[in-house]
Amino acid sequence: MSSQNATLQMATCDNVDKKTSFPEIVFLGTGSAMPNNSRNVSAILLNISEDTSIIMDCGEGTMGQIYRHYGDSTDDLLQKLQCVYVSHLHADHHTGLINILLERQKLAVKLGIELKPVNLILPNRLIGWLKIYDREFESILQNVRITPCKDLLRPTHGNRTDLVQLYDQLNLKMIQTVAVNHFGQPYGVAVTHNNGWKLVYSGDTMPCHGLIDIGQGADVLIHEGTLEDGMEDEALDKRHSTIAQAVAIGNKMNAGFLMLTHFSQRYHKMPIINASESDMKKIGIAYDHMKVSFEDLKVLPELLPVLKCLFADYLAEIEQTSFKRSQRQKSVVSNS
Numbered sequence: 001m002s003s004q005n006a007t008l009q010m011a012t013c014d015n016v017d018k019k020t021s022f023p024e025i026v027f028l029g030t031g032s033a034m035p036n037n038s039r040n041v042s043a044i045l046l047n048i049s050e051d052t053s054i055i056m057d058c059g060e061g062t063m064g065q066i067y068r069h070y071g072d073s074t075d076d077l078l079q080k081l082q083c084v085y086v087s088h089l090h091a092d093h094h095t096g097l098i099n100i101l102l103e104r105q106k107l108a109v110k111l112g113i114e115l116k117p118v119n120l121i122l123p124n125r126l127i128g129w130l131k132i133y134d135r136e137f138e139s140i141l142q143n144v145r146i147t148p149c150k151d152l153l154r155p156t157h158g159n160r161t162d163l164v165q166l167y168d169q170l171n172l173k174m175i176q177t178v179a180v181n182h183f184g185q186p187y188g189v190a191v192t193h194n195n196g197w198k199l200v201y202s203g204d205t206m207p208c209h210g211l212i213d214i215g216q217g218a219d220v221l222i223h224e225g226t227l228e229d230g231m232e233d234e235a236l237d238k239r240h241s242t243i244a245q246a247v248a249i250g251n252k253m254n255a256g257f258l259m260l261t262h263f264s265q266r267y268h269k270m271p272i273i274n275a276s277e278s279d280m281k282k283i284g285i286a287y288d289h290m291k292v293s294f295e296d297l298k299v300l301p302e303l304l305p306v307l308k309c310l311f312a313d314y315l316a317e318i319e320q321t322s323f324k325r326s327q328r329q330k331s332v333v334s335n336s
Contacts, residue, residue, distance in 0.1 A: 020047075020050075020293070021293035021294070021295050021296075022047060022048060022049050022050070022293065023046060023047060023048055023049075023193070023197060023199070023293065023294060024046075024047040024291060024292070024293045025044065025045070025046055025047075025199075025220070025222070025259070025291070025292050025293075026044070026045040026046075026047065026069060026289070026290070026291045027043075027044055027045075027261065027286040027287065027288060027289065027290045027291075028040065028043035028044065028045055028055075028062055028065040028066065028069065028288065028289070029041045029042050029043035029044075029057075029059055029061070029062060029065060029288060030042075030261045030262065030263060030286045030287060030288050030290075031262070031263055031264075031265050031268065031288075032092065032204075032224075032226050032240075032262045032263060032264055032265065033092055033264075033265065034092065034265065035059075035060070035061060036265050036268050037268075038268040038269060038287075038288065039263065039265065039268050039287075039288055040059065040061050040062070040065055040288055041059030041060060041061065041092035041093070042057040042058075042059045042092055042093050042261070042262055043055065043056075043057055043058045043059055043062040043065060043096065044056040044057060044201065044222060044261070045066075045077075046191070046199065047080075048170065048171065048172075048193065049171070050080075051080045052080055052082050052169075052170060052171065053077065053080050053081050053082060053083075054081075054082065054083040054084070054085060054170065054191070055081065055083070055084045055085070055100070056085045056087070056189070056201050056222075057085070057086060057087055057093040057094070057203070058084060058086070058093070058094060058095075058096035058097050058100060059091070059092040059093055059094070059095060059096055060091065060092070060095040060096050061096060062096030062099070062100065063096055063099040063100055063103055065288065065289075066078075066100075068289070069289050069291075075107055075110075075111075078100075078103060078104050078107050078115075079107065079115055079116075081100075081104065081118060082116060082118060082119060082169055082170055083118065083119040083120075083121065083166075083169075083170055084097060084100065084118060084119070084120050084121070085121040085122075085189060085201075086120075086121070086122050086123065086126060086149075087186060087187050087188070087189070087201070087203025087204065088123060088182060088183070088184040088185055088186035088187065088203055088204060089123055089125055089126055089183075089184030089185055090183070090184050090204065093203070093204070094126060097120075097130075098130075098133065098140055101118070101140045101141070101144070102138075102140060104118060104143075105139075105140070105142055105143075108143070114143065115143060116169070117143050117144060117145050117169075118143065118144055118145070119144075119145045119146075119147060119166050119169065119170070120144055120145070120146045120147070121147045121148075121149055121152065121175070121177075121189075122146065122147075122148065122149060123148070123149050123184070123185035123186075123187065124148050124149075124150065124185065125185055126185075127146055127148060130146075145162065145165070145166070147162065147163070147166060149177045149185070149187040149189075150177070151163070152175050152176055152177040152189075153176070153177055153178065153179070154176075155174055155176045155214075156174075171193065171194050172191060172192065172193055172194065173192045173193060173194050174190070174191075174192040175189065175190070175191055175192075176189070176190045176192075176214050177189050177190075177214075178190075178208070178210040178211055178213070178214045179210065180202065180203060180204075180205035180208045180210065180211055181205050181206045181207070181208045181239055182203070182204040182205045182206070182239045182240070183239060186203055186204060186205060187203060188200065188201065188202045188203050188205060188208065188210070188211040188214070188215075189201050189203070190214045190215050190218065197219050197294065198215075198217065198218045198219050198220075199218060199219065199220045199221075199222070200214070200215035200218040200220070200221045200222065200223075200253070200255065201222045202221070202222065202223040202224050202241075202246075202249075203224070204224055204226075204239070204240060204262065205224065205239065205240075205241065206235060206236065206239045206240060206241055206245070207241060207245050207248070207249055208249075211249065211253075212249060212252045212253045215253040215255065216253055216254060217253075217254055217255075218253060218254075218255045218256065219255070219256045219257065219294060220255065220256065220257050220258075220259060220294065220297065221249070221250045221253055221255035221257070221258050221259070222259045222261060222286075223241065223246040223249060223250065223258060223259070223260060223261070224240060224241055224246065224260075224261060224262035225241060225242070225243045225246045225260035225261070225262065225263060225271060226238070226240035226241060226242075226262055226263060226264050227240055227241070227242045227243075227264055228242060228243060228267070228271060228272045228318075228322060229242050229243055229244045229272070229274055230242075230322060230325070230326055231325075232245075243260065243271060243272070243273050243274075243275070244274070244275070246258065246260060247275050247279050247283065250282075251279070255282075256282065256297075257282050257283075257284065257294075257297045258282060258283050258284070259284045259285075259286050259292075259297075259300075260273075260283065260284065260285055260286060261286040266318065267318065269311045269314045270285065270307055270308070270311045270314065270315060271285065272315065272318060272319060272322065273285075273304070280301055280304065281301050282301065283300075283301060283304070284297060284300030284301065284303075285300070285304070285307065
């Protein structure tokens with residue numbers, strides 16, 4: 001674990017022995033494209049209760065991140081893992097899935113029991129790929145239920161037995177997906193629990209009205225903030241979002257809190273955030289191995305000034321790079 005992540009974990013813990021409050025979010029990977037020493041690629045663990053967890057995206061190395069985070073308790077986590085959701089087909093969001101499935105199978109053999117089925121919510125083309133892998137290489141789809149992301153575009157499950165089982169097993173009122181603006185069969189998702197809380201995960205996307213619609217009134221929006229403000233053209237080309245665009249989506253959604261993640265690895269220590277004072281009170285920056293309950297979220301904005309101080313030299317460097325880039329852009333425009 002990097003020193004800055006360790007510092008952040010200590011800063012966010014009022015009492016390391018306090019009882020876990022659910023739901024709980026554990027960020028296992030918060031970087032984009034490829035890992036570096038500070039940020040692995042996308043993976044978010046949502047602990048719904050003491051015996052039920054969901055993983056949302058699982059890029060390469062996610063299983064290793066689980067071992068690092070949970071240590072001797074990894075077997076317990078694998079037993080309570082009830083669902084894996086993959087937002088789209090890019091490798092930094094799904095190539096850790098096979099290893100997770102294999103580790104669950106090994107655990108079942110080790111314990112001599114049959115674990116609860118794990119529900120896989122996946123884009124169609126990924127389902128086909130997994131079936132080919134299962135048939136041609138090694139068995140990975142034992143005790144698995146598969147639901148295509150497109151089957152959750154409508155908010156009700158009707159009389160479909162598989163969706164009734166999915167909702168019941170996870171104790172959820174609703175899981176709704178929406179097609180978002182990226183590449184590789186991309187989806188966003190809104191998860192609503194029977195207890196009333198609602199969490200929305202954008203996956204990779206540029207600003208998307210559909211995500212705003214399904215996320216209205218969410219307690220927490222986890223949204224990608226791949227690029228800094230001023231890089232809107234690059235964000236458009238790559239169909240990603242800038243920090244300001246993610247903040248705007250959260251406001252339009254009336255989300256209670258915005259967690260930013262999926263940062264370009266150029267911001268491996270901290271992204272540049274320029275937001276209003278009112279917006280800054282409901283923004284958190286995700287780091288690998290950060291663990292937060294909904295009750296903890298109010299503390300995160302108070303850490304932003306501390307982080308800016310901690311990474312002052314680093315921020316000065318990337319702000320200088322940003323300034324030079326803006327000057328080059330102005331020169332191009334003036335000469336055209």
